[in-house]
Amino acid sequence: MPTYLDDRQSRMSQLEDIARQDGWRCWVCDEPVDPATSVNDSRGPSVDSRTTNARSAKKGTPDFAGGERLAHRSCNTKKGAVTPVIPWPAHLILMDPAPLIAVAERLDRKGGREVVVRCADRADARQVADWLVDRFSRLAPALQVDASIDPGGGQFVVALTAARRR
Template identity: 75%
Template sequence: MSQLEDIAKQDNWRCWVCDEPVDRTASANDPRGPSVDSRTTAKLKKGATDYAGGERLAHKRCNTRKGAVTPVIPWPSTIMLVEPAPLIAVAERLDRKGGREVVVRCADRKSADQTAAWLVDRFSRLAPGMPVEASVEPGGGQFLVALTTARRR
């Protein structure tokens, strides 16, 4: 099996940046085709964090578009969110310190519950070695969604 096949299998043929399926039959030159994002490996060599788990599968377009900058992981457009935190930064902080972090505020309980479920599912692929739990708490007329993980170090 090739390196691409191994990494794709690890990530269930889903792009770690946009979380959409990667077409395994597409050419490596096709924007929706598979590519290996090795920028995360450089971070590991620096000893910064282990949340990314090394090389990851990405669409050619997502990998090219992000270049050498930290990618922005999109939040779902179907849920009304207030001041959502950047998910890569949240993953890095939780990996480094563990504990609890408020990630977003929602206007109603239903949206907060949907967001909590989405976050747990998304983090299972974004940072597979770092299990998280989500909680929803009322606060200031809105609902706070927080992620919690045990300190890993």
């Protein structure tokens, strides 16, 4: 008969496996998670069992982020049962940013190209494009995206492109 300690060791082992998979970074806020912090601390590690798209879950379609992910306890608790908002960094200069979770879900579901944000100049657009590709590598590791920058209407549009998974 399993004991409380057996169950606790199993959960800690699962947490460590998921944390290593995610590089000890919170998938929601993209900040480091300290493995030495207690799981009871708000900045401590927790396992987030994600299913953000209820229709995909009902159809048996895998979630774009691949199931369980590492999150700070506070990030996990704060999002609750609603789709979390992935924050854009304050240092980036941008206009009309799209919600990143929705972009990742659409690109995962059908592939293609999606405009994500507008920027006033090419240098800002390049910085945003680089950040998006890097952020998506952790937000949705199974989704391979490329960023493009296109001039339009006196601004620069940053779009992500992903091939549809088979």
